[in-house]
Amino acid sequence: MSDSNHLFLQQASDLMNDLNVRYMEAEFDDQVQLKDQLDRAMSDFSRAKLAILKNSIICTSDDVKQMQQLRQRLSNAPDVQKILATVVSFVSFVRLRFL
DSSP: OOHHHHHHHHHHHHHHHHHHHHHHHSOHHHHHHHHHHHHHHHHHHHHHHHHHHHTTOOOOHHHHHHHHHHHHHHHHOOSHHHHHHHHHHHHHHHHHHHO
């Protein structure tokens, strides 16, 4: 596996872990708002990971940068709306690039 693929998958995995932590820390009403999008992100990430590993898709340095930017956006997200916007951006990116 290329270094870019490894870095991308690590960044994306870290983003998913960060999302799960933010979800668990959220108030119940916020969890309700996040649940569907978080499930969609998890599913799409799993499918993208399989596509990368099985189809020998080569991730680019731009892909890695995109994941780093999304993680930064998530870490700076002050409320559930910003978290949701980051999840939607992640899902859109993964679908357009890998699925």
